[in-house]
Amino acid sequence: MVDEYKLVIGVRKDLDMGKGKIAAQASHAAVNCALWAEKHDKKAFKHWESSGQKKVVIRLANKDELMRLKGESEILGLFTSVISDAGFTQVEPGSVTCIGIGPAEESIIDQITQKYPLL
Amino acid sequence: MVDEYKLVIGVRKDLDMGKGKIAAQASHAAVNCALWAEKHDKKAFKHWESSGQKKVVIRLANKDELMRLKGESEILGLFTSVISDAGFTQVEPGSVTCIGIGPAEESIIDQITQKYPLL
Numbered sequence: 001m002v003d004e005y006k007l008v009i010g011v012r013k014d015l016d017m018g019k020g021k022i023a024a025q026a027s028h029a030a031v032n033c034a035l036w037a038e039k040h041d042k043k044a045f046k047h048w049e050s051s052g053q054k055k056v057v058i059r060l061a062n063k064d065e066l067m068r069l070k071g072e073s074e075i076l077g078l079f080t081s082v083i084s085d086a087g088f089t090q091v092e093p094g095s096v097t098c099i100g101i102g103p104a105e106e107s108i109i110d111q112i113t114q115k116y117p118l119l
Numbered sequence: 120m121v122d123e124y125k126l127v128i129g130v131r132k133d134l135d136m137g138k139g140k141i142a143a144q145a146s147h148a149a150v151n152c153a154l155w156a157e158k159h160d161k162k163a164f165k166h167w168e169s170s171g172q173k174k175v176v177i178r179l180a181n182k183d184e185l186m187r188l189k190g191e192s193e194i195l196g197l198f199t200s201v202i203s204d205a206g207f208t209q210v211e212p213g214s215v216t217c218i219g220i221g222p223a224e225e226s227i228i229d230q231i232t233q234k235y236p237l238l
Contacts (some may be wrong), residue, residue, distance in 0.1 A: 027174050057139040
């Protein structure tokens with residue numbers, strides 16, 4: 001059986017961002033991950049794109065949890081994109097808001113992301 | 120003065136999607152728009168990417184409003200990506216959830232999107 005590929009986006013819950021803000025921040029992460037994979041991991045990109053660009057959005061408690069997940073992703077060799085907001089609205093300038101991970105094989109990325117609740 | 124480039128994502132309000140659902144649907148639209156521009160409108164992509172990938176998320180009342188905006192975008196020659204959800208959760212299978220427009224010059228895209236409220 002072929003493993004599915006997915007992109008995981010982790011969003012900080014503690015910043016209390018609104019729906020539109022979250023959508024924009026998550027989109028930044030997703031675009032960065034997709035463009036990176038298209039250039040540097042064509043196999044993952046192709047599998048992911050042709051199977052519907054699966055995306056899962058999870059909830060992270062705070063910046064510490066986000067940075068820990070970044071570290072765990074890197075140990076597994078997964079690409080990450082950490083998004084900082086310009087901070088004109090809602091959050092402090094430079095605040096880390098979310099992280100994109102992958103796209104990567106589900107069996108690998110799930111090892112570190114599956115324990116988090118969906119947003 | 121150089122015109123800024125931005126990508127606009129319009130999200131249907133009437134579906135009452137949760138934050139995570141909206142983030143995933145908006146990310147689909149954003150990724151499609153970014154990948155399209157990278158291939159087919161390199162000038163827009165380059166300007167948009169190098170100036171911070173500006174993204175604006177607006178609120179659309181319903182499917183009619185979304186499809187009207189798609190029509191108006193096409194009249195202006197702007198790329199659009201309409202997202203339909205597989206519908207496993209929250210919405211009916213095949214529901215149109217959001218639209219991505221651009222990236223395009225602000226002075227052009229604003230003509231048809233500026234009247235909508237931010238999400």
